[in-house]
Structure formats: C-alpha cells, structure tokens
Amino acid sequence: MTKSGLQVVVCLVYCCSVLASTHAWAPAAAPLMTRWAKDVTVDQKPGYPRPQMARFADTWTSLNGLWQFVSNVSDLNDPPFGKNLGEELLVPYPIESPLSGIRRTTDKNYMWQRREFTSNCTATDAKSRTLLHFEAVDWNSTVYVDGNMLGWHAGGYDAFSYDITDIMANGSTTSHELLVGVFDPTGPWAHGKQSRNAVTKPGGITYTCTSGIWQTVWLECVPDVYITDLYIRPSVPDKSVSIVVDDSGSDGTPPLPVQIIIAAVDSSNGTTYTINGTGKTGPPGVRISIPDKLIYLWTPDTPYLYRFEASIMSGTAPIDTVESYFGLRTISVGKDKNGVPRPMLNGEFLFQAGTLDQGFWPDGAYTAPTDEALAYDIQAHKDMGFNMVRKHVKVEPRRWYWHADRLGLLVWQDMPSAGNSDNNHQNQFTKELSRLILGRRNHPSIIQWETFNEGWGQASEDFTRAMVKQVNTLDPDRLVNDASGGHCKGQPAWTGGCFGNVTDLHHYSAPSCPKIDTAGGKPALLGEFGGILSIIDKHVWDAGHCHAYTPNKDGKGLADLYTSYMQSIAKLRDSPGLCASVYTQITDVETECNGMMTYDRQMKADASAIKAANDLATKP
Numbered sequence: 001m002t003k004s005g006l007q008v009v010v011c012l013v014y015c016c017s018v019l020a021s022t023h024a025w026a027p028a029a030a031p032l033m034t035r036w037a038k039d040v041t042v043d044q045k046p047g048y049p050r051p052q053m054a055r056f057a058d059t060w061t062s063l064n065g066l067w068q069f070v071s072n073v074s075d076l077n078d079p080p081f082g083k084n085l086g087e088e089l090l091v092p093y094p095i096e097s098p099l100s101g102i103r104r105t106t107d108k109n110y111m112w113q114r115r116e117f118t119s120n121c122t123a124t125d126a127k128s129r130t131l132l133h134f135e136a137v138d139w140n141s142t143v144y145v146d147g148n149m150l151g152w153h154a155g156g157y158d159a160f161s162y163d164i165t166d167i168m169a170n171g172s173t174t175s176h177e178l179l180v181g182v183f184d185p186t187g188p189w190a191h192g193k194q195s196r197n198a199v200t201k202p203g204g205i206t207y208t209c210t211s212g213i214w215q216t217v218w219l220e221c222v223p224d225v226y227i228t229d230l231y232i233r234p235s236v237p238d239k240s241v242s243i244v245v246d247d248s249g250s251d252g253t254p255p256l257p258v259q260i261i262i263a264a265v266d267s268s269n270g271t272t273y274t275i276n277g278t279g280k281t282g283p284p285g286v287r288i289s290i291p292d293k294l295i296y297l298w299t300p301d302t303p304y305l306y307r308f309e310a311s312i313m314s315g316t317a318p319i320d321t322v323e324s325y326f327g328l329r330t331i332s333v334g335k336d337k338n339g340v341p342r343p344m345l346n347g348e349f350l351f352q353a354g355t356l357d358q359g360f361w362p363d364g365a366y367t368a369p370t371d372e373a374l375a376y377d378i379q380a381h382k383d384m385g386f387n388m389v390r391k392h393v394k395v396e397p398r399r400w401y402w403h404a405d406r407l408g409l410l411v412w413q414d415m416p417s418a419g420n421s422d423n424n425h426q427n428q429f430t431k432e433l434s435r436l437i438l439g440r441r442n443h444p445s446i447i448q449w450e451t452f453n454e455g456w457g458q459a460s461e462d463f464t465r466a467m468v469k470q471v472n473t474l475d476p477d478r479l480v481n482d483a484s485g486g487h488c489k490g491q492p493a494w495t496g497g498c499f500g501n502v503t504d505l506h507h508y509s510a511p512s513c514p515k516i517d518t519a520g521g522k523p524a525l526l527g528e529f530g531g532i533l534s535i536i537d538k539h540v541w542d543a544g545h546c547h548a549y550t551p552n553k554d555g556k557g558l559a560d561l562y563t564s565y566m567q568s569i570a571k572l573r574d575s576p577g578l579c580a581s582v583y584t585q586i587t588d589v590e591t592e593c594n595g596m597m598t599y600d601r602q603m604k605a606d607a608s609a610i611k612a613a614n615d616l617a618t619k620p
Contacts, residue, residue: 025066025090028103031541032362032600036373040099040363042066042090047371049135049216050159051402052442053230054323063117063178063217067091069102071111076181081147085114091217094138094210096199097365105196106184106211113180113212119168121221128224130168132178133161135215135397138366139189142181146170154428156190156210157395157416158435184211188419190432192393193358194366202542202590207358210366215397225249225256226320227312231285232442233477236330236346239295243277244285245310247320255280257313262306264294281312290328297346298327298444300387303408305444327405327444331478333501333521340577341521343479343502345410345447351573352410352580353566353614354388355381355596356528359396360589362541362599366394375403376601377586382407384596385611387618390484390527390582393417393453395436404445412481412582413440414450420457429457433467437474449475452483454494454506461489461498468499484527491515497522502579509550511569513578523579526572530565530583531594534558534605539598546593549584558596559605559613566613573617581617 025042027033042065048054068085093100095111121130132145138156142149150162168176186196186209195206202208231244245258262275273294279286296304305325311318334344342349357377361368368374374397381389388410395416404411415436418429433451440446451467452458468482482488483496485506490498495514497503504527505514511529531549534557540546552558562583572578587595596610597603 025088025101027363028098028101030098030103030362032539032598033098034361034363034369034373034600036369036376037099037363039370039372040090044370046092046216046218047399049133049218050398052324052398053227055220055222055321058120059221061120061219063115063219064091066115067213068114069095069111071095071106072108073110073112074108076110076112076142076183079144079147079179079181080112080114081144081179082177085112089113091115091213092135092215093367094214094365095212096208096210097361097367098363099367099369103199105199105209106182109183109185111182111184111212113182115178116175117178117219118174118176119219119221121165121219128165129163129222129226130165131161131220131222132164133159133216133218133220134213135159135217136395137180137182137213137215138210139184139186139191140182141212144177144179144181146176154189155432155435156184156214157432158439159215159398180213182212184209186211188421188425189428190416190418192416198590203545203547205592207360207590208365214366222248223320225312227310227322230310230322230324230442232324232326233285234326234328234330234444236297236328238289239292240287240289241306241326241328242285242287243308243310243326244283245281245312247281247312249281255282256319258286259311259313259318260286260288260308261311262288262290262308264290264296264306266293267296268293296328298329298408299345299350300382300408300410303327303406303444305406324442325405326442329444331447333479333523335521336577338577339518340516341518341523342577342579343447343523349579350387351578351617351620352388353569353618354386354390354410354412354580354582355586356392356582356584357389357586358392358589359394360587360599371399373601374400375407378403378407378409380597380601380603380607381409381586383607383611385614385618387614388412388580388582389586390414390450392585393456395440398439401440401443401445405443409445411443411446412448412450412484413446414453414484417453417456420459420463426459426463430467430470434470434474437471441475441478446478448479448481448502450481450484451500452486452496455483455486458483458486465499481525481527496527508584511565511572511578511581513572513576516576524577525579526569526581528582528584530562531585532558532561533593534595535593536598536602536604539600539602540593541588541590541599545591546588547591548594550594555603555605559609562605562610563613563616566616570616570620573620
C-alpha cells in the first residue's frame with residue numbers, strides 16, 4: 001500500500017482562481033451557530049470527497065469557495081455567460097443556510113451559481129482527462145463550462161460527473177467559466193423533510209430547505225482509461241471478498257487486466273501482510289480468499305477495515321490505481337434458541353440501540369460546517385452507548401459513511417421521501433432510489449435500507465413491492481425495511497413490514513413492540529419512540545416555540561426518563577422479542593426540541609448516564 005492512506009488523502013493544491021470579491025464574506029445572522037462555524041473560511045480545504053475510491057493527493061482540486069449567485073430569475077433560458085451575478089455565496093453551503101452568507105430561499109425556484117477556475121491537470125500519459133465532479137446539487141441542475149452545456153441532472157442526493165477535457169482544450173485561456181443553473185421547487189420530488197416556509201417561519205416537523213450546491217465540487221485528473229466504480233462484496237462464511245472493477249472503456253471494449261492488493265495486519269505480532277488477486281474489469285470480479293490468521297470481523301466494537309489498492313494494468317505497469325477498503329461482516333435474519341426471529345450480525349444477535357438522525361445543522365442546513373463536525377455526531381452516538389443510527393429521509397456525503405465505517409456505527413439508511421402522486425414522480429423516485437443503493441452499498445456500516453417512512457410516498461402495495469424488489473436486486477447483502485412505521489395491510493396502524501425483511505413499529509412516547517412474526521421470520525423493530533422534551537436556555541432555535549412528544553424539565557429528567565424507557569426495552573427484548581429501538585432523536589432540529597443534544601450540539605444529559613441506559617439493552 002502507498003503511504004498516503006485514506007485518512008491522510010488531502011488536497012495539496014488549490015490552484016483554482018476564486019472570483020474577485022466585491023465584499024468580504026461573512027455568515028448571515030442566525031439564532032444559533034455551532035462551535036465549528038468559526039473554523040469556516042472561504043479557502044478551507046474539504047476532506048477527500050470519495051474516501052472509498054481515492055486517488056492520490058495531487059490528482060484532485062476543490063472548487064469550493066466563493067461563487068457568484070443570482071436568484072431573481074424566472075427560468076434558466078438565458079444563461080448569464082461572462083456576467084457578474086451581483087451576489088456571492090460560499091459553496092458548498094446551500095443558499096438558505098447562514099454559512100452561505102445568503103440565508104434566504106430562491107425568488108421563483110430558480111438560480112444561477114458561477115465561478116472561474118483553472119486546472120492542474122495536464123495532457124500527459126499519466127493524467128490526460130479532467131473530470132468535473134458534483135457531490136450533490138438540489139434539485140435539478142444544468143451545467144456549463146465556457147458556454148458549453150455539459151448536461152443536466154435531476155436528483156438532490158447523489159453525485160454526478162462530466163468529462164470536460166475537450167472543452168478545456170478548445171479554450172483560448174487557462175481560466176475557465178463554470179456556470180450552474182438550478183431549479184428546485186422543494187418537492188414533490190425526493191426532498192425528505194425540507195420546507196421553504198421553515199426559513200422564515202420555523203415550526204412542526206419540517207425544516208429549512210436546501211437549494212443548489214450543498215456538497216463539494218471538485219476537479220479530478222485521470223488517465224485516458226480509468227477506474228469508474230468498485231463493487232465490493234465481502235463474505236464471512238467463505239472468508240473472502242469479491243471486488244468488481246469498472247473502467248471507462250466504451251461498451252464492447254475487451255475487459256482489462258486488474259490487480260488487487262489487500263493489506264492486513266496480524267494482530268498477534270503487528271506484521272502487515274499483503275494478499276494479492278488478479279482478474280479482469282467488469283463482472284464477476286476478482287475473488288480473494290483471506291487467510292484464517294488475518295480474519296477480523298467488522299462490528300461496532302471492532303470496526304476493522306481492510307485497506308486495498310485496485311489497479312487496471314498494462315503488462316506489469318498500472319494504468320490507473322485507486323485506494324479503497326472494506327469491512328468483513330454479514331447481516332442476515334435467523335432465529336434464537338426460543339425461535340424468535342432476530343437480525344444476525346456475523347451470525348450473532350446484537351440488540352441495536354440507535355437514534356433518529358435527520359442531519360440538519362443550524363449554520364449549514366443540510367451541510368455540516370466542517371468535516372470535524374460531520375464526524376462529531378457519529379462519535380457522540382458512540383460516547384452515549386448507541387451502536388446504530390437511522391439516517392432519516394436524508395442521504396449524507398460519502399465522507400459521513402466513511403466516518404461511520406471507521407468509528408463503528410451501524411446505519412439504517414432511509415430513502416428521502418417524495419410525493420409519488422403519479423407515474424412521472426414514481427419513475428424519478430425509482431431512479432433516485434437506485435442511485436442511493438449503487439452509491440452507498442459498499443459501506444460496511446450500512447446494514448438496512450428503508451424504502452419508505454410512515455407511508456410518505458408509499459403510493460400503493462404494488463409500488464412498495466416493486467421498490468423492495470429493486471433494492472434486493474441491486475443489493476442482496478443487506479436487509480430491507482419496506483416502510484418504517486408505514487402502511488401494511490393487516491397490520492396495526494404505524495406498522496410496516498408487508499414486503500421487507502422486518503416488521504417496524506412507530507410508537508410514541510413510551511416504547512412498545514410490534515407483533516412477533518415467527519412464521520414469516522421477520523425481526524420486530526421499534527423504528528421510532530421517545531421524543532423527550534428538554535430545553536437548555538440560549539441553545540434553542542426559536543425561544544418559546546419548542547415542542548416534542550413527551551414533556552420534561554431538564555437534562556437529568558431526560559436521562560432518568562430515557563433510562564426507564566431502556567429498562568422497558570430490555571424487557572421487550574427478552575419477551576416477546578424486540579430486536580432494535582430508534583430514539584427520536586440525536587439532536588434538536590429547529591423548534592423540535594427532543595434531542596439528546598441541542599441543535600448546536602451541546603450535550604443535554606451526562607453521556608455516561610445515557611450509555612448506562614443503552615447498555616441495559618445492548619449488553620445483556
């Protein structure tokens with residue numbers, strides 16, 4: 001393995017020219033800011049955006065920073081090429097967030113975002129193509145470079161890219177114009193719990209919306225033929241891993257030679273061993289057996305990650321190399337000694353105690369202020385004894401899942417909710433669900449997909465069944481929850497589980513357990529409960545307007561009541577057989593004040609007290 005390593009892959013060059021500022025950037029005024037907001041600057045370097053397929057430090061350049069902005073437009077029919085747009089914002093923070101410097105919605109659902117850039121990619125044998133990457137733009141974007149339309153993309157949660165090599169080569173200067181037009185009506189397409197009204201009138205269970213660029217924009221230098229994707233499938237029973245390497249060759253191009261080099265450390269003596277495998281690009285991939293002495297199972301307590309390099313080869317020389325990793329773990333359904341269906345992690349039942357995590361920030365809306373902040377919420381879960389999180393109707397940046405992988409936190413991943421009122425909307429939802437699965441299915445932390453929440457967008461039984469089938473086809477290695485607390489014919493209200501692998505109940509505020517489906521072999525989950533009100537003065541979004549499901553006085557009251565809930569859950573685990581619980585929620589979100597932490601990430605109760613409560617269920 002190279003010494004760069006995934007954790008130290010950083011951007012060593014930042015040669016992009018930022019548009020000349022007409023005024024100094026500053027965050028917009030807001031009721032709350034996190035402690036990380038002070039670390040945000042116009043030239044801060046983001047973490048490497050794609051940790052599970054990383055090239056070396058000198059092959060990428062961030063395009064984050066100051067961009068020009070305009071939103072008083074009625075459509076995108078007249079691209080403002082070469083024009084000063086009048087305002088500036090800080091990318092990658094959405095315009096509705098304080099850290100963008102704007103903090104308002106678009107005037108008519110449309111906007112333009114613009115900047116100039118230069119590239120450090122050179123036309124050599126080693127680096128001959130330039131890729132322009134967008135990690136996420138909400139919702140529909142049209143992208144131009146030097147007046148040339150690259151394409152458009154619909155979907156606010158997935159990454160997309162363009163090859164801009166030829167356009168840049170045709171330019172007369174080394175400086176290039178990047179222009180992004182955005183249309184974002186905040187629904188009825190997949191938008192989770194975003195609300196335009198919440199920007200000026202917060203309240204209820206929907207929150208400040210996100211429009212435009214909200215994750216990193218970056219350039220990447222790649223060879224003429226390069227690796228485009230990896231599909232990693234570890235197998236605990238077979239003590240092996242299969243890795244499919246896709247390349248940029250056109251359809252019909254013969255497969256290319258592939259070399260995989262895995263690095264593993266013998267814990268008995270600290271010796272690093274390499275395990276090699278060879279094959280061809282494309283399916284079925286390269287299958288590599290792992291020796292018994294190097295078998296380390298990934299769990300929340302022992303989140304061991306195997307590092308590897310994947311290369312496409314020309315003879316003995318690599319054409320392109322990426323660094324990646326995997327965790328050796330399985331998730332399945334089995335029955336315990338009493339015949340109760342249980343989710344099995346590596347063949348053993350582990351009670352999963354988690355929180356509902358909606359991924360909103362007071363200063364960044366959908367975007368964490370810094371990478372340190374992004375990792376903080378995951379570590380806070382660990383500190384409080386949670387071993388799982390339900391990522392609620394939002395998809396996070398790829399780095400968030402890397403943090404969950406390396407820190408050891410199980411993830412239930414929701415598909416962001418949509419209206420799905422007609423075939424057009426359902427087709428778009430289907431596309432975005434596929435991109436979610438394909439874009440995140442390599443992460444060992446993710447053990448369960450949630451296709452719907454509480455029936456939101458669950459248009460019909462046929463549509464629900466089709467979405468579950470699609471997920472199972474794209475990823476047969478994880479569990480699928482058809483509708484967390486959703487609609488299921490023959491089940492009580494707020495109970496999903498007709499077509500997936502589990503039965504899932506939402507029950508506020510005290511915990512409960514859905515009926516055990518012994519015959520169907522479906523584990524019983526408590527997908528939401530709790531919601532205990534707790535307020536810390538000067539750490540609320542809108543004073544006097546906090547709401548929650550369960551009244552309570554202070555942090556001690558929160559810890560005491562939560563402990564009583566977990567005592568009940570431990571009993572439900574033993575009989576009738578509850579398998580997991582999801583507490584609402586990890587942080588306050590705007591006027592919803594039922595978090596374990598405030599919206600600006602201050603602990604409300606002693607973390608050790610919450611951990612002791614969780615241990616009642618997770619460590620029998």
